[in-house]
Structures are given as C-alpha cells and as structure tokens.
Amino acid sequence: xxxxxxxxxxxxxxxxxxxxxxxxxxxxxxxxxxxxxxxxxxxxxxxxxxxxxxxxxxxxxxxxxxxxxxxxxxxxxxxxxxxxxxxxxxxxxxxxxxxxxxxxxxxxxxxxxxxxxxxxxxxxxxxxxxx
Numbered sequence: 001x002x003x004x005x006x007x008x009x010x011x012x013x014x015x016x017x018x019x020x021x022x023x024x025x026x027x028x029x030x031x032x033x034x035x036x037x038x039x040x041x042x043x044x045x046x047x048x049x050x051x052x053x054x055x056x057x058x059x060x061x062x063x064x065x066x067x068x069x070x071x072x073x074x075x076x077x078x079x080x081x082x083x084x085x086x087x088x089x090x091x092x093x094x095x096x097x098x099x100x101x102x103x104x105x106x107x108x109x110x111x112x113x114x115x116x117x118x119x120x121x122x123x124x125x126x127x128x129x130x131x
Contacts, residue, residue: 006130007080010049014041015075017099018068029068034094034108037076038062042090042112045078049088050126052116057087062110066096073097074107081111086123088114 001009014037018029039056046054068074074094081091089111096107116126 003083003127006049010045010080012041012045012048012078013075014044015073018070018072018074020070023070026067027070029070029072029074031064034064034068034074035059035062035110037074038078038092038094038108038110039112041076041078042092043114045080045090046088046114049080050116050130052124052126053118054088054114054116056112057115058113060089060111060113062108064108066105066107068094068096068107071099073099075104083126085125086115088116088126090114 022029022033024030043054074096076092076094078090078092080088082089091111092109093106094108095104097104116124118124
C-alpha cells in the first residue's frame with residue numbers, strides 16, 4: 001500500500017448534534033468541546049494511518065470562523081497532511097449544518113501534531129514496519 005493510499009484510507013469523520021448541554025452562555029458550542037472533538041478525530045485518523053501508539057504534542061493555529069449554535073449538526077473531518085520520521089501532522093475541519101436547511105459551511109479548522117511512541121514512551125518512526 002502506498003503512503004497516499006494509507007492517507008486516503010485513514011481519513012476519519014465524526015458527526016454529532018450540538019445539544020444545549022454542550023453550549024456556553026451564548027448558546028453556541030463551547031470552544032473547548034470543539035477542540036476536544038478535533039483532537040479525538042485527529043488521534044483516530046493518525047492511529048488508523050500508522051497503527052502505532054500516538055500522543056498529541058502540539059496544535060497549530062485553530063481558526064474559529066463561525067459560531068456553532070445549539071441545534072446544529074457538526075462533522076469533523078481529519079486527514080493526514082504530512083508525515084515526518086516520528087510525527088504526523090493532521091488537518092482537521094469542522095463543518096456546520098442546520099438541521100432543517102440544506103448546505104454546510106466550514107466553521108473551524110486547525111492542525112494537530114502527533115508523535116508515535118514505543119512501550120517505553122520513546123519516539124519511534126511512524127512508517128517503520130508498514131511500508
């Protein structure tokens with residue numbers, strides 16, 4: 001399997017409804033909840049890509065383009081963007097949809113970097129043993 005095929009097959013999507021208990025005093029999705037969703041979907045994507053133990057080591061700039069109101073549907077999409085020796089950079093986008101209207105728009109985007117670890121918590125090559 002080529003690296004591009006692995007990237008394509010590891011793309012990960014999660015969808016959820018924004019219920020009131022997930023919102024702040026503005027009745028919009030908590031930013032921290034959105035960031036946790038992004039970290040989770042990017043972790044799943046990276047794990048599916050290399051099938052190794054990963055830890056989040058950094059996030060790049062996260063842009064909140066649009067507030068996400070209660071009663072919305074959101075979809076987070078994670079895709080491997082680049083592969084280093086021991087690290088993966090994963091791009092994540094969250095799209096906002098109204099429950100009762102067609103269409104969707106980009107609400108949030110960011111990038112997360114993960115490092116692969118061995119059983120002793122030491123960095124290991126992400127591609128070792130898979131290509």
